[in-house]
Amino acid sequence: MSDVRVAAPDVPERRRGTSPGRRGRRRWTPYLLLVPVLLVLAAALGYPLFRQAVMSFQEYGLAQQFGQPPRWIGLQNYRELVTDSYLWVVVARSIAFCLANAAVTMVVGTALAVLMTVIGRGPRLVLQIGLLLAWAMPHLASLTVWQWLFDSQYGVVNWVLVRLGLEGFAGHSWLIDQLSFFVVATIVVVWMSVPFVAFAVYAGLTQVPGELYEAAQIDGSTAWQRFRAVTVPLVRPVLLIVGLLQIIWDLKVFTQIFVLQDAGGITGDTNLIGTYIYRLGLGEGRFGLAAAASWFVLLITVALSLYYVRVLVREEDL
Amino acid sequence: MSTPTTVEERTDMPGRPAAPGAGRRPVRPRRRRRRGYDLLALVLAAVWTFPVYWMINSSFLPINRIRGETPTFVPVGGTLSAYARVFDSDFLSTLRISLAVTLLTVGAALLFAFLAALALSRFRFRGRKSFVLAVLIVQMIPAEGLFISQFKLLEGWQLLNSVAGLSLLYVAAVVPFTIWMLRGFVNGVPRELEEAALVDGCSPAQAFFRITLPLLAPGLVASGVYAFLQAWNEFTLALVIMTRPEQMTLPLWLRTFTEANRASDWAGIMAGSVLIAVPVMIFFLFVQHRMTSGLVSGAVKG
Structure with a gap:
């Protein structure tokens, strides 16, 4: 965790690099190096993305899937989507879910990272191993375990709650009710995502030079002041990038919702963007509509994270 | 797990009796x-x-x-x-498919991402910044919307239900973030080292293989683990592409196994989960600290 990567000679490096033609042959090298990646991305993402754009202007359903030529219908798919109030419900729900999860994950993860810096070596190792196990657990495996933990009849969560005197939880099924469905989903998502945040922020924290704290301490600052004035500004880049990734990932959350829905959630009440598009397309066979919906969602995601991306571009020497 | 760091030493200090300046x-x-x-x-x-x-x-x-x-x-x-029941089902043949997909993905993603990271970190060229931005934005594409076209694409290439087809999609899915990580590691290897080797009479290839590559090994391990975990754990694309039961990957298998045994065999389901999870966890415990520093070095960059 402590391998601090010091890319100190960055500035002179750039100056050196921008002298074009100093080695004429080298001008083409970077493009050649990018060719394999670009080919893969073009084939597996670019072309489908393009096809999806085309499809979003067509009437493309099951009949077309089986060979009938698709009909051009202009913006009708988009019109149908935008006027469908259910889409807006799903979008609002997804944004709320995403922001809530990203916020909780960031707060808990950062708190754990700070905690790691103030505890002894032994407890830190135990905590890190615990987080690692949660992190490394395959999603499907952990989702299955969480279903079992929240099982209405034999689940250990209900058992504990009943033991604590909450008799109402005997045989309570968590996934039927919309709110408690999302409580379970949030617990699962936060449990899975906190380790990454905690480790990333901790790695950032360990790079803050100790002298800064000592100086601040001598100046008579409180622990909270030191955290605000010394720690936060120095780990800000890490917090930014990790926060951005959380927002991207939480808006795209699919597997967790999909599996929990299958385990007993009511689909209409619990769809988020991902499951909504999936069920629209592969479920109902309305591919054109689903394609329009995913373009729409991409735009929302970019809009949501635009602020972050701009800050990153400005602050970071990308 | 982690080697001592400045912060640890700092926080340990008040407890240390030998610190003369510390008030009692x-x-x-x-x-x-x-x-x-x-x-x-x-x-x-x-x-x-x-x-x-x-x-x-x-x-x-x-x-x-x-x-x-x-x-x-x-x-x-x-x-x-419970484990006996798991092995009685088609767990082992599924394991083979999963391993093939995962290894192919890791190999291809590492190689391609490494070349790209080299370009981004060692050269300043037109379009460089837009490429880095694209790498970030590509991760925002809602994958569920692409499934249909990706399915059709592989169908057209006769690659449905094939290891190669699924791996191709996985490589595209992991390669952006792999580039992001590796870029941080490549940035961390000072150019001066390579140049010194060149001055000492190494050929560029020698300088690369003798100096740069060994220094990059931890970064390659970290990014490889990332790709490995993604491919090993991925569920949704596999659900769409691998429609035939004999071509299932492990997450798919776990789900069908769960559905077939729901509420009757939780022990068997948990045994299946253990078999999928534990090897990865052990593997991960060993290499994790390289991973996190890699994730962050992309952002902090020293």
Whole structure:
């Protein structure tokens, strides 16, 4: 965790690099190096993305899937989507879910990272191993375990709650009710995502030079002041990038919702963007509509994270 | 797990008796407070580990105990019969498919991402910044919308239900973030080292293989682990592409196994989860610290 990567000679490096033609042959090298990646991305993402754009202007359903030529219908798919109030419900729900999860994950993860810096070596190792196990657990495996933990009849969560005197939880099924469905989903998502945040922020924290704290301490600052004035500004880049990734990932959350829905959630009440598009397309066979919906969602995601991306571009020497 | 760092040393200092400058009075309450934090950390560790423990615990229980009035917290007198049931299903053939897809993905993604990272970090060229931005934005594409076109694409190339087809999609899915990570590592290898080797008479190829590549090994390991985990754990694309039962990957297998046995065989389901999860966890414990520093070095970059 402590391998601090010091890319100190960055500035002179750039100056050196921008002298074009100093080695004429080298001008083409970077493009050649990018060719394999670009080919893969073009084939597996670019072309489908393009096809999806085309499809979003067509009437493309099951009949077309089986060979009938698709009909051009202009913006009708988009019109149908935008006027469908259910889409807006799903979008609002997804944004709320995403922001809530990203916020909780960031707060808990950062708190754990700070905690790691103030505890002894032994407890830190135990905590890190615990987080690692949660992190490394395959999603499907952990989702299955969480279903079992929240099982209405034999689940250990209900058992504990009943033991604590909450008799109402005997045989309570968590996934039927919309709110408690999302409580379970949030617990699962936060449990899975906190380790990454905690480790990333901790790695950032360990790079803050100790002298800064000592100086601040001598100046008579409180622990909270030191955290605000010394720690936060120095780990800000890490917090930014990790926060951005959380927002991207939480808006795209699919597997967790999909599996929990299958385990007993009511689909209409619990769809988020991902499951909504999936069920629209592969479920109902309305591919054109689903394609329009995913373009729409991409735009929302970019809009949501635009602020972050701009800050990153400005602050970071990308 | 982690080698000592500046922060650790700093926080250890107040407890150290030999620190001459430290006043005597603040030491005691602070030590007590630290003990409180230690305790808190252990509790949190227990919270995070509990589901993992519960999975392992349940996998050893016979059916009558798993459905007891009170949960069994320690698998004393447990049984391996759940594991026998798992191996009786088509677990092993599924494992083979999963391994093939994962290894192919890791190999291709590492190679391609490494070349790209080299370009981004060692050269300044037109379009460089837009490429880095594109790498970020590509990750925002809602994958569920692409499934149909990706399905059609592979169908057209006769690659449905094939390891190669699924791997191609996986490589595209992991390669952006792999580039992002590797870029940080390549930035961390000072150019001067390479140049010194060139001055000393190495050929560019020699300089690369003797100097740069060894220094990059930790970064390659870290990014490889990332790709490995993604491919090993991925569920949704596999659901769409691998429609034939004999071509299932492990997450798909676990789901069908769960559905077939829901509410009747939680022990078997947990045993299946253990078999998928534990090897990865052990592997991960060893290489994790390289990964996190890689994730961050992309952002902090020294």
